[in-house]
Amino acid sequence: MADQFSALVLTEDDGKVSSVVQDMGVDELPDGDVTVRVTYSGLNYKDGMVINGIGRLVRNYPHVPGIDFAGIVEDSDSDRYKPGDQVILTGWRVGEAHWGGFAGKARVDSNWLVPVPEGLTDKQAMAIGTAGFTSMLCIAALEDHGLTPDAGTVLVTGAAGGVGSIAISILAKRGYLVAASTGRAEQADYLKSLGASQIIDRAELSESSKRPLEPENFVGTVDTVGGTTLARVLAQTAYGSSVAACGLAGGANMACTVLPFLLRGVNLLGIDSVMQPYDKRVKIWKRLVDDLSMNSLDGLTEEIGLSDLPEAANDILKGQVRGRLVVKL
Numbered sequence: 001m002a003d004q005f006s007a008l009v010l011t012e013d014d015g016k017v018s019s020v021v022q023d024m025g026v027d028e029l030p031d032g033d034v035t036v037r038v039t040y041s042g043l044n045y046k047d048g049m050v051i052n053g054i055g056r057l058v059r060n061y062p063h064v065p066g067i068d069f070a071g072i073v074e075d076s077d078s079d080r081y082k083p084g085d086q087v088i089l090t091g092w093r094v095g096e097a098h099w100g101g102f103a104g105k106a107r108v109d110s111n112w113l114v115p116v117p118e119g120l121t122d123k124q125a126m127a128i129g130t131a132g133f134t135s136m137l138c139i140a141a142l143e144d145h146g147l148t149p150d151a152g153t154v155l156v157t158g159a160a161g162g163v164g165s166i167a168i169s170i171l172a173k174r175g176y177l178v179a180a181s182t183g184r185a186e187q188a189d190y191l192k193s194l195g196a197s198q199i200i201d202r203a204e205l206s207e208s209s210k211r212p213l214e215p216e217n218f219v220g221t222v223d224t225v226g227g228t229t230l231a232r233v234l235a236q237t238a239y240g241s242s243v244a245a246c247g248l249a250g251g252a253n254m255a256c257t258v259l260p261f262l263l264r265g266v267n268l269l270g271i272d273s274v275m276q277p278y279d280k281r282v283k284i285w286k287r288l289v290d291d292l293s294m295n296s297l298d299g300l301t302e303e304i305g306l307s308d309l310p311e312a313a314n315d316i317l318k319g320q321v322r323g324r325l326v327v328k329l
């Protein structure tokens with residue numbers, strides 16, 4: 001039946017979260033003024049947490065996860081969208097507080113959607129997804145604070161992951177010299193193919209240092225790792241430069257001194273992709289079309305299905321996913 005679709009559904013029993021792919025009807029979807037036929041979703045680190053019941057991100061079960069999706073509007077009570085429009089959703093706590101994109105259909109608030117920008121397919125939009133949207137936010141923030149391609153070396157941590165891989169590709173296309181920090185030495189050729197010119201062993205940045213200031217190695221950083229790595233990166237940031245902090249793959253706690261801020265005027269830029277306003281979202285998606293090579297994007301993307309998600313969710317938490325996984329619905 002046209003109204004039936006497959007969905008990954010999470011249930012909770014005695015604190016343990018489990019998942020199953022099952023059929024669902026449109027009448028089971030939550031309230032919202034737009035119903036979307038989802039064509040692609042993406043796997044993000046937060047999905048790994050949600051599917052595994054980590055961090056209490058989901059309070060109500062049964063739950064449909066998936067923090068982003070692209071698709072085609074099927075029904076709309078909104079003036080902004082009509083049936084047939086191609087749309088993207090990232091953020092707004094969809095997939096956590098609201099049902100998400102790991103389903104053939106989703107019903108949402110039209111204010112959370114943006115149009116798929118001209119020049120992107122819906123699959124490319126989800127190959128970028130929340131991860132790539134965040135990479136672009138980081139780079140835009142660094143450039144808003146004065147970063148230019150001729151300044152020196154820009155560091156990307158968690159380089160072989162989703163945010164990291166897309167950040168390297170964008171920086172390389174914009175002419176930056178990129179250093180990629182990874183725990184996976186075997187991904188060196190992959191990272192170079194995206195445009196990194198220097199590979200740094202993750203261990204060099206993850207050990208804490210007794211020195212509050214270290215050599216000024218980087219003129220900017222996209223940091224997806226957090227924890228001790230972020231503290232070390234701050235201590236190695238050049239005078240007047242900035243670090244865009246968006247992730248916690250290596251830990252949420254950070255012990256650092258204030259000296260990089262006081263003696264080198266270093267800026268720590270916090271990046272949140274979830275609550276960005278509509279106009280900024282549209283600008284960032286437009287920049288992604290201009291600043292990201294679609295060949296690079298294809299090379300860092302792999303396609304999976306709904307039933308592959310539980311295993312892939314474990315892999316992403318273990319740091320074993322390379323680049324981006326798109327989920328075809």
Ligand SMILES: NC(=O)c1ccc[n+]([C@@H]2O[C@H](COP(=O)([O-])OP(=O)(O)OC[C@H]3O[C@@H](n4cnc5c(N)ncnc54)[C@H](OP(=O)(O)O)[C@@H]3O)[C@@H](O)[C@H]2O)c1
Pocket residue numbers: 043044045046130131134157158159160161162163164181182183184202206224225245246247248249250251271272273274316317318319320321323
């Ligand atoms: N602020 C926001 O709005 C926002 C949006 C999207 C994502 N994020 C966050 O950004 C981070 C990256 O997301 P993602 O989707 O790119 O995830 P991902 O694909 O899993 O990438 C994370 C990468 O971090 C590295 N890593 C994993 N475990 C590590 C550890 N224990 N110590 C040091 N490095 C480790 C790995 O790269 P290597 O193997 O190359 O070392 C891994 O591939 C996550 O923390 C996510 O929650 C935040």
